[in-house]
Amino acid sequence: MQRSPKVVLITGASRGLGLELARLFARRGASLVLTARGAADLRVVSDDLSRLTEVVALPGDVADPAHAVRLVGLGVERFGRIDVLINNASTIGPSPMPRLDAYPPDALVEVLRVNVVAPLFLSQLVLPGMRERGTGVIVNVTSDAAVQAYPGWGGYGSSKAALELASRVLAAELEGTGIHVYVVDPGDMNTAMHRAAEPGVDLSYLPGPEVPASAIVALVEEETASFGRFEAARLARTGGGAR
Numbered sequence: 001m002q003r004s005p006k007v008v009l010i011t012g013a014s015r016g017l018g019l020e021l022a023r024l025f026a027r028r029g030a031s032l033v034l035t036a037r038g039a040a041d042l043r044v045v046s047d048d049l050s051r052l053t054e055v056v057a058l059p060g061d062v063a064d065p066a067h068a069v070r071l072v073g074l075g076v077e078r079f080g081r082i083d084v085l086i087n088n089a090s091t092i093g094p095s096p097m098p099r100l101d102a103y104p105p106d107a108l109v110e111v112l113r114v115n116v117v118a119p120l121f122l123s124q125l126v127l128p129g130m131r132e133r134g135t136g137v138i139v140n141v142t143s144d145a146a147v148q149a150y151p152g153w154g155g156y157g158s159s160k161a162a163l164e165l166a167s168r169v170l171a172a173e174l175e176g177t178g179i180h181v182y183v184v185d186p187g188d189m190n191t192a193m194h195r196a197a198e199p200g201v202d203l204s205y206l207p208g209p210e211v212p213a214s215a216i217v218a219l220v221e222e223e224t225a226s227f228g229r230f231e232a233a234r235l236a237r238t239g240g241g242a243r
């Protein structure tokens with residue numbers, strides 16, 4: 001199996017921030033493991049990015065543990081490892097968003113399953129390999145709704161607050177292992193999720209996901225630079241020998 005500089009698993013890669021992240025990592029030559037529920041949209045992305053890099057894409061729900069196991073298994077089978085996990089897929093919950101005094105409990109459980117339990121379970125699945133290698137990056141995408149008390153945003157916001165705290169505890173538990181955990185708030189973006197959060201509101205003034213995607217890629221590049229340097233050094237030695 002050929003070893004590429006980086007293997008990046010991105011959830012929610014069929015549109016919005018996840019798609020932009022996948023595009024940027026593809027242009028940098030990272031191998032990609034992608035998922036989203038909508039098979040047709042994911043297929044379009046996979047076909048498109050396969051012209052730039054190696055891609056495996058598996059449609060499914062991140063909150064389905066069997067899907068998560070298959071997804072990580074497929075990535076490891078194809079590329080040998082997962083270097084970077086980006087937990088980007090998320091749900092806003094019912095649209096319009098109910099206030100907490102009327103939030104249907106089942107809907108709240110679903111929000112927590114997708115936004116908190118799924119990222120943690122995916123982390124549990126990639127951690128053994130990362131521990132073995134002594135390197136790895138986990139990026140959990142959060143929101144200012146995790147810390148600001150916006151009326152109507154309580155279900156989604158409390159899930160992001162839980163994700164942030166879980167990420168911090170995980171980071172503390174992983175101290176000294178070489179595995180780093182980040183929470184990243186991309187800021188307001190004009191995406192399908194934001195339009196579902198504020199139906200009927202003109203959000204065309206908001207930026208797209210390009211700027212936060214570049215910042216997240218820069219963060220990951222910084223973190224994983226040593227992988228790239230190792231590859232560059234190895235290739236340089238090979239080239240030198242042939243001269």
Ligand SMILES: NC(=O)c1ccc[n+]([C@@H]2O[C@H](COP(=O)([O-])OP(=O)(O)OC[C@H]3O[C@@H](n4cnc5c(N)ncnc54)[C@H](OP(=O)(O)O)[C@@H]3O)[C@@H](O)[C@H]2O)c1
Nearest residue numbers: 012014015016017036037038061062089090188189191193
């Ligand atoms: N947009 C904003 O203003 C904003 C602000 C702060 C934070 N964020 C965060 O940024 C991240 C990306 O949001 P976005 O605005 O780019 O959203 P988006 O455009 O709606 O894209 C969401 C992506 O996640 C996938 N997805 C949703 N639920 C899924 C599930 N259960 N299993 C697998 N895939 C799932 C969607 O595809 P399918 O529907 O086909 O599954 C899609 O690919 C989220 O974590 C969000 O909370 C967004």
